Amino acid sequence: MNKELFKGSVFLNPVPAVVITSKNKEGKENAFTVAWTGTICTNPPMLSIAIRPERLSYEFIKETMEFTVNLPNSFQVRETDYCGVISGRDIDKIKKLNLTSKPGHHISAPYLAEFPVNIECKVKQIIPLGTHDLFLAEVMGSHIDKKLMDENGKIHFEWANLINYCHGEYFPMAKKPIGQFGFSVAKNPIIIEKFAHIKSYVEYSIPKKENNNSLTKKHKKKKITKNKKK
Numbered sequence: 534m535n536k537e538l539f540k541g542s543v544f545l546n547p548v549p550a551v552v553i554t555s556k557n558k559e560g561k562e563n564a565f566t567v568a569w570t571g572t573i574c575t576n577p578p579m580l581s582i583a584i585r586p587e588r589l590s591y592e593f594i595k596e597t598m599e600f601t602v603n604l605p606n607s608f609q610v611r612e613t614d615y616c617g618v619i620s621g622r623d624i625d626k627i628k629k630l631n632l633t634s635k636p637g638h639h640i641s642a643p644y645l646a647e648f649p650v651n652i653e654c655k656v657k658q659i660i661p662l663g664t665h666d667l668f669l670a671e672v673m674g675s676h677i678d679k680k681l682m683d684e685n686g687k688i689h690f691e692w693a694n695l696i697n698y699c700h701g702e703y704f705p706m707a708k709k710p711i712g713q714f715g716f717s718v719a720k721n722p723i724i725i726e727k728f729a730h731i732k733s734y735v736e737y738s739i740p741k742k743e744n745n746n747s748l749t750k751k752h753k754k755k756k757i758t759k760n761k762k763k
């Protein structure tokens with residue numbers, strides 16, 4: 534592969550895009566979108582979100598140390614984007630979007646009833662990093678749409694049409710898995726057979742007519758060296 538070398542920017546893609554709900558001490562509710570989020574611990578169950586201090590949600594969450602992560606599905610991508618471009622300082626986003634906020638079970642922060650998965654969190658630590666502060670939070674409990682559970686109680690997140698966020702755009706999650714945990718070393722013939730068609734090679738989906746070598750001015754500035762030794 535002939536690779537360009539970039540410095541700086543976090544090119545971690547794709548990431549989730551989620552809507553965070555919170556409530557301040559006066560009872561005012563808000564929702565905003567976060568893509569800088571991730572699972573950070575299994576036990577205790579913990580996740581993180583990175584928030585810029587200028588967000589209204591930053592104020593709310595710092596005040597109460599609680600928030601809920603709401604996972605949108607592909608049909609809620611417009612609402613998800615809206616919550617990420619409009620501030621609760623200017624408009625009541627939950628009301629404007631006709632979303633139903635329900636009181637949390639474990640915390641006072643609300644959750645969005647229409648979103649298939651809601652994860653209630655209590656903030657344990659806030660780490661200032663630079664543009665963003667990292668909120669480390671413990672998961673107190675979750676609400677999951679019963680329709681996503683099979684007769685054995687197994688949760689099928691893959692049925693939920695969840696979305697991911699890649700370099701400024703939203704994408705639907707693929708419907709079929711291309712592997713499962715441990716399948717590369719599986720002995721179970723059913724699992725071996727299930728993924729037998731998955732081969733190891735690199736294939737891109739590059740649109741034919743586009744000139745993919747064209748770099749934007751911003752990217753050109755960041756490009757520091759071209760590896761000429763081949």
Ligand SMILES: Cc1cc2nc3c(=O)[nH]c(=O)nc-3n(C[C@H](O)[C@H](O)[C@H](O)COP(=O)(O)O)c2cc1C
Nearest residue numbers: 565566567568569584585588589590617619620621
């Ligand atoms: C897809 C997407 C992802 C975003 N991710 C973050 C994030 O991780 N952290 C953050 O502070 N803001 C993020 N934002 C921006 C906030 O959601 C946005 O500034 C929002 O309007 C803040 O709302 P608030 O002032 O009501 O809290 C993101 C926006 C979008 C559209």
